[in-house]
Structure formats: C-alpha cells, structure tokens
Amino acid sequence: MSLARYFAQHGSEILQSTGEHLWLTVVTMLLAVGIGVPLGILVARRPWSSKPILGGANIAETIPSLALFGFLLPLPWLGARGDRIAVAALTLYALLPIIRNTAAGIKSIDPAVREAALGMGMTGRQILWRVEMPLAFPTILAGIRVATVWTIGIATIAAAVGAGGLGEYIFRGLAMVDNNVILAGAIPAAVLALLADLLLGLLERRVRPERRKSRRPRPTWSGTGTAVAAGVVLIALFASVGLAGCGGDRAGTVVVGSKNFPEQALLGEILAQEIENRAHLRVVRKFYLAGTFICQQALLAGRIDTYVEYTGTALTAILKDPIEQDPAAVFSKVRQQYQQRFNLSVLPPLGFNNTFAIVIRGEDARRLHLTTISEAAQYTPHWRAAFGYEFMGRPDGYAGFVSTYGLKFAGAPKILDLGLLYRALLDREVDLVAGNSTDGLLSARDLTVLQDDKRYFPPYQAVPIVRDETLARYPELRDAIAALAGKISDAEMQKMNYEVVAEHRDISQVAREFLRSNGLG
Amino acid sequence: MTSSSDRSGASANSISKPVIEFRGVEYRLADGSQLLANFHLAIESGETMVLLGRSGAGKTTALKLINRLLEPTAGQVFVEGRGTLEWDPIALRRHIGYVIQETGLFPHYTVEENIGVTPRLEGWDRARIRHRAEELLALVGLDPRAYLERYPHELSGGQRQRVGLARALAADPPVLLMDEPFGALDPLTRVEVRQEFKQLQSRLQKTVVIVTHDIAEAVDLGTRIALLEAGEIRSVHAAGKFLQSDEPLAAAYVAQIRALQPEGEAS
Numbered sequence: 001m002s003l004a005r006y007f008a009q010h011g012s013e014i015l016q017s018t019g020e021h022l023w024l025t026v027v028t029m030l031l032a033v034g035i036g037v038p039l040g041i042l043v044a045r046r047p048w049s050s051k052p053i054l055g056g057a058n059i060a061e062t063i064p065s066l067a068l069f070g071f072l073l074p075l076p077w078l079g080a081r082g083d084r085i086a087v088a089a090l091t092l093y094a095l096l097p098i099i100r101n102t103a104a105g106i107k108s109i110d111p112a113v114r115e116a117a118l119g120m121g122m123t124g125r126q127i128l129w130r131v132e133m134p135l136a137f138p139t140i141l142a143g144i145r146v147a148t149v150w151t152i153g154i155a156t157i158a159a160a161v162g163a164g165g166l167g168e169y170i171f172r173g174l175a176m177v178d179n180n181v182i183l184a185g186a187i188p189a190a191v192l193a194l195l196a197d198l199l200l201g202l203l204e205r206r207v208r209p210e211r212r213k214s215r216r217p218r219p220t221w222s223g224t225g226t227a228v229a230a231g232v233v234l235i236a237l238f239a240s241v242g243l244a245g246c247g248g249d250r251a252g253t254v255v256v257g258s259k260n261f262p263e264q265a266l267l268g269e270i271l272a273q274e275i276e277n278r279a280h281l282r283v284v285r286k287f288y289l290a291g292t293f294i295c296q297q298a299l300l301a302g303r304i305d306t307y308v309e310y311t312g313t314a315l316t317a318i319l320k321d322p323i324e325q326d327p328a329a330v331f332s333k334v335r336q337q338y339q340q341r342f343n344l345s346v347l348p349p350l351g352f353n354n355t356f357a358i359v360i361r362g363e364d365a366r367r368l369h370l371t372t373i374s375e376a377a378q379y380t381p382h383w384r385a386a387f388g389y390e391f392m393g394r395p396d397g398y399a400g401f402v403s404t405y406g407l408k409f410a411g412a413p414k415i416l417d418l419g420l421l422y423r424a425l426l427d428r429e430v431d432l433v434a435g436n437s438t439d440g441l442l443s444a445r446d447l448t449v450l451q452d453d454k455r456y457f458p459p460y461q462a463v464p465i466v467r468d469e470t471l472a473r474y475p476e477l478r479d480a481i482a483a484l485a486g487k488i489s490d491a492e493m494q495k496m497n498y499e500v501v502a503e504h505r506d507i508s509q510v511a512r513e514f515l516r517s518n519g520l521g
Numbered sequence: 522m523t524s525s526s527d528r529s530g531a532s533a534n535s536i537s538k539p540v541i542e543f544r545g546v547e548y549r550l551a552d553g554s555q556l557l558a559n560f561h562l563a564i565e566s567g568e569t570m571v572l573l574g575r576s577g578a579g580k581t582t583a584l585k586l587i588n589r590l591l592e593p594t595a596g597q598v599f600v601e602g603r604g605t606l607e608w609d610p611i612a613l614r615r616h617i618g619y620v621i622q623e624t625g626l627f628p629h630y631t632v633e634e635n636i637g638v639t640p641r642l643e644g645w646d647r648a649r650i651r652h653r654a655e656e657l658l659a660l661v662g663l664d665p666r667a668y669l670e671r672y673p674h675e676l677s678g679g680q681r682q683r684v685g686l687a688r689a690l691a692a693d694p695p696v697l698l699m700d701e702p703f704g705a706l707d708p709l710t711r712v713e714v715r716q717e718f719k720q721l722q723s724r725l726q727k728t729v730v731i732v733t734h735d736i737a738e739a740v741d742l743g744t745r746i747a748l749l750e751a752g753e754i755r756s757v758h759a760a761g762k763f764l765q766s767d768e769p770l771a772a773a774y775v776a777q778i779r780a781l782q783p784e785g786e787a788s
C-alpha cells in the first residue's frame with residue numbers, strides 16, 4: 001500500500017494522534033514554563049542557586065528517555081497513567097533550556113536599567129514584572145522554542161508507556177514491519193516540530209520591538225526545529241531500511257538476539273546458554289531489540305545470527321501471507337519460504353504456542369459463566385478493552401478479531417504497552433485485554449483466558465531461526481539448538497515468565513535451572 | 522551661607538533645617554574596605570550641591586546613601602529630618618528624582634511610558650500622565666509630538682539624557698540626585714544640555730545633588746561645591762569662590778584642570 005493511501009485511509013486516526021501529541025506537548029510546556037521560569041529567576045538573582053539548579057537540570061537531560069520513563073513507572077500517582085509519566089519525563093527534559101535562557105535573559109539586562117528602576121522607587125516585584133521579565137522575554141521565548149521542539153521529538157518515545165501520540169505509529173510500524181505506519185507517525189511529528197519552531201520564531205521576532213533597527217544576528221537556536229524534524233524522519237528511515245554493515249569481525253562468536261519482552265529474553269538466554277554449553281562457542285547477547293521488524297532486519301544484515309520467532313508472526317508479519325490455522329502447515333510454509341527468500345533456517349519448534357490470549361478478570365468469568373469469546377460477545381458492548389500496538393496493527397490482530405466474533409466495545413480500545421495491560425485489567429480501568437497465552441500472570445492471578453472457539457488466532461509456535469551462513473560456519477550449532485525441540489511446554493513457559501516478571505528473578509538463572517532440570521545444562 | 526544671600530527669599534525660611542544631612546556617615550563594603558568616612562554635610566532646600574572629586578573619591582557612594590540604594594554602616598543620613606533607615610525605602614525613592622549617566626531608560630518603553638513610570642506607580646490616570654509627559658518634554662526642550670512615541674534607541678545621546686531628566690522630574694520630587702548626568706555626552710551637547718538644566722533649575726528651585734568630576738560643570742551649576750578625596754570631604758566652597766580658593770587641595774585641583782584646559786576645550 002502506498003504511503004499516500006495509508007494517510008488517506010487513516011487520516012482521522014492520524015489527526016487524533018496528532019492532537020494527542022500536541023496535547024502532551026502543550027501540557028508539558030505549561031508545566032515546564034511554570035517551573036522553569038521561576039527557577040531561572042532564582043538562578044539569576046541568587047548566584048548560590050545556580051550550581052544545584054542548573055546542575056540538576058543538566059543531569060536530568062542526560063538520562064536516556066526510555067530509562068526515565070522506566071524510573072517513573074513504579075511511582076504511585078504518576079505511574080498509574082502513561083500520559084502522566086510522559087508529561088513528567090518530558091517536563092524534566094524541557095526545563096534546562098527554559099531555566100538557562102530565563103537566567104541569561106535577566107542577567108543580560110543593562111545594570112543601569114535596573115539601577116534606574118530601583119532608584120525610581122520600584123519594588124522588587126515591580127522590577128521583576130515591569131522591567132526584567134519584559135526585557136528577558138525574547139530570550140526566554142527562545143528557550144521555550146527549543147524546549148517545545150525537543151518535546152515534540154521526544155514525545156514520540158512516550159508511546160512506549162502508553163501515552164499515545166504519534167509515537168504509537170512508529171512503535172506499531174516497527175512491530176508490524178511496515179514503513180508506511182512508521183512514516184504515518186514520523187512525518188506528522190516532523191511537521192509539528194517545524195510548525196512550532198516557525199510560529200515561536202515569528203513570535204520571538206515580534207516581541208523585540210525595541211530592537212527593530214539594531215539588526216541583531218538571529219538567535220542561534222533557529223536550526224533546532226529543522227534538526228529535530230530531520231532527525232525524527234531520519235531515525236524512522238534508518239529503522240525501516242535497517243542499519244546495514246555493523247556486523248564487524250566476530251570470529252568464533254554467535255550473536256543471539258531477542259525482542260523486547262521478558263519471554264523473548266528468556267528464550268534468547270536459553271538459546272545462548274545451550275550454544276555455550278553444547279557447541280562451546282562464545283555468545284554475544286543482543287536482547288530487547290525493538291520488535292519483530294528490527295529482529296528480522298538484524299538477522300538479514302548479519303548483526304545477529306539467531307533469535308526465536310513465532311510461526312504465526314513469521315507467516316503474517318514477515319511473509320505477509322494470509323492467516324492459516326493448521327500449525328504443521330504454517331510451520332512448513334514458513335520454513336520453506338524463509339529458506340528460499342532469506343537464506344534463513346527455521347529449526348524445529350520449541351514446544352509451546354504463544355498465541356494471543358483474550359483475557360478477562362476471573363470474577364467476571366465466574367459471575368457471567370464465560371469460557372469462550374463467543375459467549376462474551378453479548379457483554380462486550382459494556383466493556384472497555386485495551387490492546388498492545390502489535391495487536392492493533394497486525395493482520396491477525398484487532399480488525400479480524402472483532403469481525404470474526406462480531407464484537408463491539410464501550411468506546412475505542414485503549415492502546416497500552418504490553419507490560420501495562422494486565423495492570424489496567426486488574427485495576428478495573430478496562431475489562432478485556434489481549435495478552436499472550438504464555439504470560440506469567442495468567443496462572444498467578446485471578447485471570448481467565450477465554451477460549452478462541454472460532455479458531456481465529458493462528459498458531460504461534462516458537463521456532464529458533466538461524467542464518468544459513470552461521471550454520472555453515474558452525475555446523476555444531478544445529479544439533480545444539482535442535483536439542484531444545486519440544487522441550488518447553490505452555491505451562492513451563494508461563495512458569496518461567498512468572499518467575500522473571502513477578503518475582504524479578506535473574507533471567508540467566510531461570511534459564512540455567514530450566515536447562516538443568518531437562519538434562520540439557 | 523554666602524550663596525543663599527544671592528537667592529530670592531522663597532527658600533529663606535528653610536535655611537535652618539537642611540533637606541539632606543550626612544551625620545558622621547561611614548560606608549564599608551562587606552570585605553571591610555572603606556569607601557566613605559567621617560562624612561558630614563548639610564544640604565539646604567533649593568540649593569545645588571556639587572560633589573566634586575576624582576573617580577573613586579566616594580561621590581556616587583554618597584549619592585546612593587541619600588536614596589537608600591546603599592545603607593550607611595555607621596552614622597546616619599537624614600532626608601527632610603528623618604533618617605533614611607526610618608523611611609520606607611520605596612516612599613523615599615519616589616520622593617527623590619534620580620538621574621544617572623547611562624540614563625537607564627527602559628528600552629521596552631516609549632518616551633512617554635518612560636516618563637510615566639513613577640506617575641503610574643503612584644496611580645495617576647492615563648490622561649494626566651500624558652499631559653505631564655508633554656509638559657516635561659517641552660520643559661527639557663523636546664517637541665512632544667515628535668518624541669512621545671519613540672523608543673530610547675531611536676534617540677541621540679543628548680535626547681536620551683533630556684528624557685532621563687524629564688523622567689526624574691515626572692512626579693515633581695522636591696529632591697533631585699544626578700550622577701554624572703552629562704558625562705556621556707559630547708562636549709558641545711554637554712554644554713548645551715547643562716545650560717538648559719541651569720535655566721530649568723532656576724525656575725524649579727529643587728534641592729539638587731550633582732556628582733561630577735568636571736570643574737566647569739561644578740562651578741557653572743553649583744550653589745556650593747564639596748570637594749571629596751578618598752572617601753572624605755576635604756572642603757566645602759561657595760561655587761563662586763571655588764576657582765579663587767586658597768585651600769590647598771582645591772587650588773591644586775583647579776591648577777591641574779587649568780593645565781589640561783586648552784586640550785579639554787579643543788576636544
């Protein structure tokens with residue numbers, strides 16, 4: 001599908017996300033100005049406060065955004081909603097340029113002006129509001145401009161914690177292996193950044209009436225908007241093209257990858273230890289790659305040698321084939337196609353099937369006597385639902401799911417990060433979510449998986465995928481990995497996931513115990 | 522009080538009570554260095570007191586003690602009989618006009634708004650402020666219609682200084698403090714603005730304290746001249762007799778300036 005068509009079809013949806021993005025930005029900037037300007041005034045007036053305040057803002061700036069979102073997740077009120085986390089983190093980032101420019105703007109005021117103001121009998125507050133703030137305003141505005149443009153750029157990452165906005169498309173596109181979807185987020189974000197830069201730039205020139213004739217050089221920040229806009233698009237393009245050629249020389253080592261959720265890291269670790277123990281090769285771990293798309297690209301480019309994929313995902317997301325229900329047929333088709341098209345070997349399934357699981361609270365299931373999705377259909381119009389990005393965008397996801405079962409929900413489904421889905425369900429923010437059948441919480445909490453009685457969800461058997469090139473170089477690898485075939489059951493996977501997710505156990509330890517108990521370690 | 526005998530009798534009744542008085546004032550910085558010591562000076566109503574001396578003699582420090590931009594570390598400064606520390610500093614400053622060399626005009630205000638600062642703080646209405654600004658501009662020799670709407674950066678140095686003076690006079694303060702008011706102007710403009718001010722002062726009869734290092738200015742404008750050196754008053758002279766004074770420091774000062782004068786006039 002062409003990009004233009006994608007935009008045409010999803011226009012209103014993209015517009016709504018743009019609105020969310022703008023909302024995040026506006027709320028962030030209001031807070032950042034509300035906090036940053038007074039702090040900047042303090043820095044200008046009280047030299048002792050300069051080091052702690054500017055130092056603190058500088059440090060905040062150095063925390064990688066995803067890490068910062070992560071730190072805020074467990075906080076009581078903030079962590080409860082994605083947009084709160086996003087606004088808090090974005091505000092922290094926006095502070096530095098605002099504080100710095102406020103202080104600089106005030107400090108650069110001619111001392112004679114301040115002396116005259118004082119000598120004429122202005123109070124401290126009058127001097128601040130009638131003299132210092134108006135004179136520093138153009139400089140403060142320049143700071144706000146930079147901060148706004150940054151915020152629009154960084155806000156795309158906020159989608160990772162379910163804050164919505166245009167980042168959703170970028171994440172969804174990465175997961176779905178679809179450039180159009182990535183660009184549906186990246187282009188509006190870039191346009192927003194450019195527009196904000198332009199408008200604030202115009203305003204900035206407007207508020208310098210007294211400088212009309214003095215022809216000062218334009219403020220140095222004016223390139224920021226363009227840079228951020230270009231950055232957002234470039235990153236999206238790089239991601240979609242796949243950064244080729246950073247494989248480098250790694251004789252005697254095998255690189256194991258994984259996607260960015262715990263089960264994948266566990267499988268990656270099991271694979272890695274198995275290779276270390278049986279094939280005696282050095283293993284480099286590159287876990288938590290951002291989704292199917294990135295893993296596939298990394299595999300093709302040789303940045304990783306192997307990772308565990310799910311047959312249904314391979315069939316629909318990578319091969320773009322229609323959904324099929326028979327596990328054996330799907331597996332053989334995927335194996336054949338991967339071999340032909342990509343020179344990738346699909347090894348025998350590990351055993352479990354990680355399909356989508358439609359999950360409701362156990363009490364609801366008991367009260368309404370529900371065991372299948374069909375039975376639930378009569379209640380869903382009163383239910384709120386939440387799904388992950390992948391589920392919303394994938395061909396075997398949301399659209400087919402609701403039409404197969406004829407489902408309606410109360411309002412548009414919420415889009416949440418996988419990690420937040422169950423919390424939202426247990427906190428009664430939503431009533432139905434699509435999780436994964438191997439999620440650890442399913443056995444540990446009072447949750448019920450509704451049976452897919454119409455067999456809508458295709459099989460998602462876990463299969464290791466390895467580069468042919470790597471297998472040719474290290475033939476011992478095939479046997480080592482094949483030894484894992486059929487060894488991990490659904491229950492086993494749920495249990496390991498629970499140990500890692502809920503009990504915070506070390507992944508490598510859980511993997512080691514699993515291998516030992518199966519006589520593999 | 523030789524000078525007061527030259528004056529009209531209008532201010533005669535206030536001679537007994539100085540408008541500004543320094544009594545044993547000392548001013549030290551936090552690091553202990555002394556900028557002003559043993560400072561005694563009484564300034565009468567309607568007179569123009571010149572504080573004359575080299576850079577660093579303490580002239581500006583003395584001036585800022587009057588409107589409490591600085592506070593004495595010992596002794597007291599009285600304004601209209603009240604110690605400056607007893608005054609509300611804001612009320613004190615609005616009672617005193619203040620003109621500085623760099624003018625300190627607000628660059629984001631028009632001429633009218635600059636002149637209207639103190640009246641606005643005092644709660645005057647717009648029409649009254651406008652009227653006052655027009656009146657004052659005419660008084661300092663600027664055409665109100667041409668200048669009211671201009672910004673400071675659109676004025677020449679002399680025009681800026683005139684607006685600075687008009688601003689200081691806006692709320693009609695009885696006392697005017699001027700710190701090198703004509704120091705930034707070129708020699709011709711300086712003489713011109715000075716003459717205008719002299720005429721103005723003969724009409725307004727404010728109590729004025731001027732800081733300068735320019736003898737010609739001191740003699741031309743002053744009623745009396747206080748000669749400062751190293752933070753102390755060395756002598757006080759009637760302005761008319763300063764050039765003939767046989768007090769050693771004054772004589773030496775005059776002699777030095779005389780030696781430079783041809784050059785000074787050439788520039």
